[in-house]
Amino acid sequence: xxxxxxxxxxxxxxxxxxxxxxxxxxxxxxxxxxxxxxxxxxxxxxxxxxxxxxxxxxxxxxxxxxxxxxxxxxxxxxxxxxxxxxxxxxxxxxxxxxxxxxxxxxxxxxxxxxxxxxxxxxxxxxxxxxxxxxxxxxxxxxxxxxxxxxxxxxxxxxxxxxxxxxxxxxxxxxxxxxxxxxxxxxxxxxxxxxxxxxxxxxxxxxxxxxxxxxxxxxxxxxxxxxxxxxxxxxxxxxxxxxxxxxxxxxxxxxxxxxxxxxxxxxxxxxxxxxxxxxxxxxxxxxxxxxxxxxxxxxxxxxxxx
Ligand SMILES: *Cc1c(COP(=O)(O)O)cnc(C)c1O
Numbered sequence: 001x002x003x004x005x006x007x008x009x010x011x012x013x014x015x016x017x018x019x020x021x022x023x024x025x026x027x028x029x030x031x032x033x034x035x036x037x038x039x040x041x042x043x044x045x046x047x048x049x050x051x052x053x054x055x056x057x058x059x060x061x062x063x064x065x066x067x068x069x070x071x072x073x074x075x076x077x078x079x080x081x082x083x084x085x086x087x088x089x090x091x092x093x094x095x096x097x098x099x100x101x102x103x104x105x106x107x108x109x110x111x112x113x114x115x116x117x118x119x120x121x122x123x124x125x126x127x128x129x130x131x132x133x134x135x136x137x138x139x140x141x142x143x144x145x146x147x148x149x150x151x152x153x154x155x156x157x158x159x160x161x162x163x164x165x166x167x168x169x170x171x172x173x174x175x176x177x178x179x180x181x182x183x184x185x186x187x188x189x190x191x192x193x194x195x196x197x198x199x200x201x202x203x204x205x206x207x208x209x210x211x212x213x214x215x216x217x218x219x220x221x222x223x224x225x226x227x228x229x230x231x232x233x234x235x236x237x238x239x240x241x242x243x244x245x246x247x248x249x250x251x252x253x254x255x256x257x258x259x260x261x262x263x264x265x266x267x268x269x270x271x272x273x274x275x276x277x278x279x280x281x282x283x284x285x286x287x288x289x290x291x292x293x294x295x296x297x298x299x300x301x302x303x304x305x
Contacts, residue, residue, distance in 0.1 A: 001086070005127040007079040009071045016126070025122055027096025031170035033122070034058035037203075037264050038076075039296070040089035040127060045076050046264070047299035050227040055093055058166035065121055067095060072123075079125040089127040090265050096122040096169065133187070134266050138289075141272035141281075142187040142261060146250055147177055149191040149199055153247065156222035164222040174202035188261055188269070190253070197221060198248040204263035205229040208248060208256040209288060215252075218245035228262040228296060232288075235295030258282045268292040 004016035014020065027033035036051040045051075052069050059067050072093065083089045098119035156164040163170075181189045190206055191199040198206055198217055205226030207216045214236055219225045233243040253259050259271040259279065268289045271279055 001084070002082065003129055005079050005082045005089075005125075007075045007082070007125045009068070009075050009123040009125075011071070011074050011078055013078060013082055014124075020124065021122065022099050024100040025096055026098060026100055026119065027094070027122060027169055029100060031168065031172070032062070033094065033096030033169040034062060034064070034167055035095065035169055036093040036167060038091040038093065039130075039264050039267070040080055040083055040091050041297075043080060043083075043085035044297075045080050045091055046296045047227050047231055048073070048076055050230065050299055051093065051264070054167060054225065054227065055095065058168065059095060061160075061163050061166040062097075062168065064095065064097060067123070072125075075123075075125045079127050083127045088130045090130050092126045092128070094122070094124050094126065094169075098122050130265060137187065137261075137266045137269040141270035143185070143273040144188050144190050144201075144259075144261070144271045145181050145184050145186040145275055146190045146192050146253075147180065149193060151193060151222060153193045153195055153197050153199075153221040156220060162222075165219055165224060167224055171202070177202050186273075190259075190261075190271075190274075192250055193221070196250050198250060198253060199223050200226075201261045201263070204261040204266070204269070206248075207232065207260045207262055208252060209258045209260070209282065209284070210256045212240065213242045213244070215244050215246050215248060215256075217248055221247060226262055227299070228264055228267060228292065231295035231299040232262060232268075232292045233295075235291045235298065239291065241291075258285065258288070260288065262292065264296075267296060 006014040006016040008014055036055050038051050039046045052072055056067055098121045101117045101119045155162055177189045189202050193199055200206055200223040207214055207229055216229050217223050237243050253274055261269045
């Protein structure tokens, strides 16, 4: 049973223990690139067209060359096949700006040199085992602390260079927030804006449940549009739920029926405590989990991002 799979965009299955990146890859030097995390379940890359659509949108936001989606599909298929069907996998699609080819001696530069200097993006698909924390988050939920992200809900529109709607490789602050939460005895984080609005988790979308209604903050508030959240909304609407994108205050997290962190690998994790306050499981917890599961499994049929 393989425990890691690496496929490059030429479709070649690589040795996952052999070096792949160059030391001057701009993805490493500056975190300048984009990624997707995709759940592999029963030999399927779940909601893959949604993920490829968002990869494309993220690449556009960073002015990266248009990803060749046909090649990505083939690489994903090769990696999925190689991984097998007997257990879940965490698939990463990684796309960086490529090697640093910036010219340092401008006196002798010709236009031909400049054309040659355009970096070739680094692209690969990697599959790893699903982290241990995932099963626990699915079954027991997560203890969450709310942490300020120090930004306004207006920032996404006022400062597009902040790339708030793109899934970029610059995640050092997100990882730092998770470590900060762990030091406080929590499992995860909900970021808030300077106006005390609910944003998202470092790697998840926030959805609240109130009566027969699901609410998540809109992308214009500076949160990443979530594949899992979208898949849930599509499935829940069919089942008669009202689903909406609305600004939420942190107080809404305490007055609603339940709060969920949604992400492609963990899927649905119920917030079982928020800033130390216990949050009881609602009667419909199993129904929400079921809707997310079904939504993600059917997302292939919904079409484009
Ligand atoms: C990946 C991610 C999400 C969740 O998106 P999914 O597509 O459901 O996995 C939400 N917020 C951030 C910051 C993320 O990186």
